Amino acid sequence: MSAVSPGNMTRGEPILRLRGISKQFGAVSALADIDLDIHAGEVVALVGDNGAGKSTLVKVLAGVHQPTSGTVEFMGREVTLDTPAKALELGIATVFQDLALCENLDVVANLFLGHEVAPWHLDEVAMEVRAWTLLNELSARIPSVRQPIASLSGGQRQTVAIARSLLLDPKIIMLDEPTAALGVAQTAEVLNLIERLRDRGHGVILISHNMEDVRAVADRIVVLRLGRNNGVFTTENSNEELVAAITGATENAVSRRRARKSEQIGVEHDA
Amino acid sequence: MTHESRSAALDRADVRVRHDEGFAGMARGFIDRIRTGDLGMLPVVVGLILIATVFTSLNPVFVAPNNLVNLLFDAAAVGCISLGIVCVLLLGQIDLSVGSMSGLASALVGVLWVNMGTPLPLAVLGALATGAVVGFIYGTFLNRFGMPSFVSTLAGLLALLGLQLYILGPTGSINLPYSSPLVRFGQILVMPDWLSYVLAIVPGVVMVVLGLRTIRTRAAANLSSPGISVLLFKAGVLTAALLIAVVYLNQGRGIPYMFGLFVVLVVVMNYALTRTKWGRSMFAVGGNTEAARRAGINVNRIRLSAFVLCSTLAALGGVLSASRLASASQQAGTGDVNLNAIAAAVIGGTSLFGGRGSAWSALLGILVIQSISNGLTLLNLSSSLRYMITGAVLAIAVIVDSLARQSRASHGRA
Numbered sequence: 253m254s255a256v257s258p259g260n261m262t263r264g265e266p267i268l269r270l271r272g273i274s275k276q277f278g279a280v281s282a283l284a285d286i287d288l289d290i291h292a293g294e295v296v297a298l299v300g301d302n303g304a305g306k307s308t309l310v311k312v313l314a315g316v317h318q319p320t321s322g323t324v325e326f327m328g329r330e331v332t333l334d335t336p337a338k339a340l341e342l343g344i345a346t347v348f349q350d351l352a353l354c355e356n357l358d359v360v361a362n363l364f365l366g367h368e369v370a371p372w373h374l375d376e377v378a379m380e381v382r383a384w385t386l387l388n389e390l391s392a393r394i395p396s397v398r399q400p401i402a403s404l405s406g407g408q409r410q411t412v413a414i415a416r417s418l419l420l421d422p423k424i425i426m427l428d429e430p431t432a433a434l435g436v437a438q439t440a441e442v443l444n445l446i447e448r449l450r451d452r453g454h455g456v457i458l459i460s461h462n463m464e465d466v467r468a469v470a471d472r473i474v475v476l477r478l479g480r481n482n483g484v485f486t487t488e489n490s491n492e493e494l495v496a497a498i499t500g501a502t503e504n505a506v507s508r509r510r511a512r513k514s515e516q517i518g519v520e521h522d523a
Numbered sequence: 524m525t526h527e528s529r530s531a532a533l534d535r536a537d538v539r540v541r542h543d544e545g546f547a548g549m550a551r552g553f554i555d556r557i558r559t560g561d562l563g564m565l566p567v568v569v570g571l572i573l574i575a576t577v578f579t580s581l582n583p584v585f586v587a588p589n590n591l592v593n594l595l596f597d598a599a600a601v602g603c604i605s606l607g608i609v610c611v612l613l614l615g616q617i618d619l620s621v622g623s624m625s626g627l628a629s630a631l632v633g634v635l636w637v638n639m640g641t642p643l644p645l646a647v648l649g650a651l652a653t654g655a656v657v658g659f660i661y662g663t664f665l666n667r668f669g670m671p672s673f674v675s676t677l678a679g680l681l682a683l684l685g686l687q688l689y690i691l692g693p694t695g696s697i698n699l700p701y702s703s704p705l706v707r708f709g710q711i712l713v714m715p716d717w718l719s720y721v722l723a724i725v726p727g728v729v730m731v732v733l734g735l736r737t738i739r740t741r742a743a744a745n746l747s748s749p750g751i752s753v754l755l756f757k758a759g760v761l762t763a764a765l766l767i768a769v770v771y772l773n774q775g776r777g778i779p780y781m782f783g784l785f786v787v788l789v790v791v792m793n794y795a796l797t798r799t800k801w802g803r804s805m806f807a808v809g810g811n812t813e814a815a816r817r818a819g820i821n822v823n824r825i826r827l828s829a830f831v832l833c834s835t836l837a838a839l840g841g842v843l844s845a846s847r848l849a850s851a852s853q854q855a856g857t858g859d860v861n862l863n864a865i866a867a868a869v870i871g872g873t874s875l876f877g878g879r880g881s882a883w884s885a886l887l888g889i890l891v892i893q894s895i896s897n898g899l900t901l902l903n904l905s906s907s908l909r910y911m912i913t914g915a916v917l918a919i920a921v922i923v924d925s926l927a928r929q930s931r932a933s934h935g936r937a
Contacts, residue, residue, distance in 0.1 A: 337819040356810035356878035366818035371800035384533040395540040
């Protein structure tokens with residue numbers, strides 16, 4: 253297994269460094285001794301099976317959960333992420349899979365939620381212009397920014413959520429399953445967008461079940477299994493190796509199909 | 524991208540959206556909103572017309588100018604309480620103790636001012652401060668212990684009522700001096716005619732001035748606007764309606780200052796809810812608490828502010844009702860005060876489920892509730908019947924709210 257040790261792939265200065273992060277919920281340890289480095293201008297994919305601890309790790313970084321032990325270093329300084337506001341302030345933006353938007357508010361209000369322009373006399377025009385600019389940059393297809401979120405489709409909601417994370421020009425953007433609810437064109441848009449984020453020097457953490465998406469944009473692929481680090485891969489590693497690391501077994505449907513295929517090819521060659 | 528946005532307004536690029544412009548657009552948008560369950564002011568307007576027709580046919584005194592002036596005097600006190608209720612309802616919370624709180628506030632004013640000789644402003648401030656403290660306690664219970672506001676305020680209802688009875692002592696009732704400014708404010712003082720006319724014109728003028736400014740800044744930022752004609756039409760209708768009302772009421776005693784105070788509070792609250800970060804946060808917490816928290820909003824502080832505002836406004840309502848009745852008694856704030864305040868907010872269009880509503884709903888709703896109460900009083904009906912009818916009206920209002928909510932959900936509105 254040609255796993256790359258973290259730190260080998262430095263693309264810029266390290267922004268975020270996790271060392272020995274553990275998180276326990278009662279008797280269950282959701283995360284155990286996790287190490288993770290994120291550098292400026294790289295896309296790190298976080299993959300793993302259900303219950304591998306991906307979402308918990310995201311919540312720790314977003315300040316929703318506090319780790320039971322371990323240290324978080326941000327820009328070389330040790331920090332405690334005790335509230336979501338603190339994480340945002342530092343420059344760690346998160347696009348959550350769920351519960352990210354207020355359905356009763358319109359797109360502009362959601363984009364600027366918590367960071368409104370002119371708190372004592374909201375500048376709706378400035379916010380609307382910025383909203384359109386941001387959405388156009390993402391080539392997003394939102395019909396009107398004055399519609400409540402309730403009237404948007406799942407993909408459009410995801411786009412709004414991603415646009416919102418960019419508003420504060422964060423250092424690190426975490427995307428939790430950003431393409432899960434998107435159509436083909438929008439998935440491609442989001443993947444393009446992720447590359448644009450990388451080129452602008454943001455660190456991106458991408459969580460996805462979709463290996464195709466991960467392979468399309470990720471520089472490094474970090475595998476979690478049962479709350480532990482289970483290897484770091486690049487796109488050069490094969491799907492089988494990834495699936496093996498994710499499931500912890502080398503014998504599975506993916507490897508069997510690959511084996512059948514190579515057998516068939518072998519037979520055809522013989523014939 | 525700049526080239527594209529120059530050719531069409533920034534918000535008019537998408538061909539899928541129908542853009543309602545001019546009068547036809549306005550009418551079409553209005554019908555659309557009603558059909559999809561965004562009822563706005565419609566239930567209130569229909570309700571008021573219905574109430575006026577029924578009660579006038581039963582007793583023509585109902586529409587006499589002086590009766591309507593009395594109605595406005597009565598509406599101010601419960602209206603203030605209802606304004607506070609709007610705040611907690613926006614968060615999807617409730618305060619069931621506003622009636623007791625208002626009773627306690629009126630008792631405090633009576634005891635502090637009449638019995639102990641404290642200067643009137645200090646006594647009123649004391650009552651309001653007590654309200655703020657009570658609201659702070661409810662908010663803290665919710666934030667610290669996760670105690671549902673339904674339960675904590677139900678406990679408060681009883682506790683505050685007990686406190687009210689305790690400080691009033693065995694006599695149970697304190698009369699406020701009739702010549703005092705407080706009682707004159709609640710019973711006699713009305714605006715001079717010229718002032719009421721000026722105030723009737725001001726909203727339309729402000730609407731046009733602000734509207735024109737918005738259209739200009741939006742045009743400068745390459746955004747579309749509904750158009751000047753629609754703006755002028757709305758301002759014209761508003762001004763005409765207000766002028767007719769004022770002319771009619773001035774044939775009687777005129778517009779009470781107390782009602783003016785209530786309207787000012789509504790306007791201030793409306794500004795705070797729609798044009799400040801605090802207001803935006805209120806709607807966000809009411810719509811999706813978790814999303815608001817993740818957006819960096821201090822949810823606990825928003826909740827605290829809502830409960831403090833609600834109880835303080837309830838205390839103010841108590842002071843106003845004491846000035847209206849010229850007494851602080853054991854009966855103050857009991858009976859239907861609680862339900863009237865909540866019903867007014869809901870009838871006016873503030874949802875019981877959080878995240879939807881406006882300050883105006885307190886004003887509109889209390890006019891409906893007070894009209895019913897006033898009309899039933901004119902018919903000499905006993906309070907037993909009045910309670911039953913008010914209860915039925917509240918039930919209908921909640922059903923309408925619930926149905927409208929389902930319709931909005933199925934039509935993709937918030």
